[in-house]
Amino acid sequence: MTSAVQNTPDQPADAGTRAPLVFGGVPEAEGFARVPITARDRVHFRVDRDLPLAGFRADLPDGVTVSHDEGEGLYRVDGPCGQGQVLADWIRAWCAGRDCTTVGLRAEAGVRRRAPRDLPPAFLEDLCRHYQPLSLKRLQRNMSTIRLHLPDPDDLGQQVAEWILKAVGQYDETKGVPFGAFLATQLSKWVHDLGRNAHGRTAADTENRQQKAIAAFQAENQRRPTERELAAYMGQSVATLRRNSQTVATLNGLRNLQSLDGGPDATEVLLPDSHEAPDQIMDEADQTLLSHALTAACAPDPTAARGQRAAQPNVLGWATWYLTTWGGHTKTQVSADLGTSVRNMNVHADRVERVLKDRLAELSE
Secondary structure (H helix, E strand, O other), rough: OOOEEEOHHHHHHOOOOOEEEEEEEEEEHHHHHHOOEEEEEEEEEEEEOOHHHHHHHHHHOOOOEEEOOOOOOOEEEEEEEOOOHHHHHHHHHHOOOOOOOOOEEEEEEEEEEEEEEHOOOOHHHHHHHHHHHHHHHHHHHHHHHHHHHHHOOOHHHHHHHHHHHHHHHHHHHHEEEEEHHHHHHHHHHHHHHHHHHHOOOOHHHHHHHHHHHHHHHHHHHHOOOOHHHHHHHHOOOHHHHHHHHHHHHHHHHOOOOOOOOOOOOOOOOOOOOOHOOOOOOOOOHHHHHHHHHHHHHHHHOOOOOOOHHHHHOOOHHHHHHHHHHHHOHHHHHHHHHOOOOOHHHHHHHHEEEEEEEHHHHOOOO
16 A cells, blocks of 8 residues: 545645645544554663563553663653552562663653554554655765664664654644654654764764864864864863864774674774783783773674664773773763763673673683
């Protein structure tokens, strides 16, 4: 079934009037009105290992649903209004009973959402088919950013479909904003979130601010800024700019990493100079070996399925290990600098440790 742009029988279109969109035989506005957005209490959380989702769903109380965003590793549990904190306590206890540790668990009251699956199937199918090419056209301006995270066109098509469904779930038809306009606004935000989800909110935001400042300076002066000019333009000291630039450089190195084993597509990753490590910790050869192993432990796993955490560079784990081992920082200091919790750092650092042990054993043979 194909989507169609049709006129309502009693309202013929004229040259200045856009005919209403009709999906699956149902006008767009009517389709959303049939399944109005409603308020629910929601609990957001992540876990330190894969959650047995089928068993979790089976044990949930009546009237409670769960969704899982594989790209973010985020679980969302929705229940009746007023039950958010009760649900949070139940989830924490359920996970603890199965040796799972929740990370960043929080309850949110009155979240307004709809379930896309509740819409008429033909309506939803046609709506997605109509908006997917329009969304891809809208994203052309962001394609350089998107390709860093979704180089495969098939993956991009799947991601856009997921974004359309996400927008359907969030769209509030009572606000008077057309769905197409709402979707376009959300797409711009979600493209930026690709970097945030993959590499950490602080690092991604730092890179975004720097790139915007450079582009604005170039537009005004028709040349790239010097280091001092960029620092002044951003209202920072040169020292702060240099520190942030190192963060961005490390982020880009890990982002583009494909292989650390010398394959034909291997990308060189520039680690901080080895002389930054105190001499008494290890000699230069051991330092090189461990640096290689650490970065390999944080690199994407090429065998991991798309959307799994292992398929993304573990930037926070890398930063935690490097800054606490060689940078002389405590986890509390790193937590404050990166804007994340010590618990979240520990989760990512534990992932590094598990891979690092195997990696060091291989490299020392």
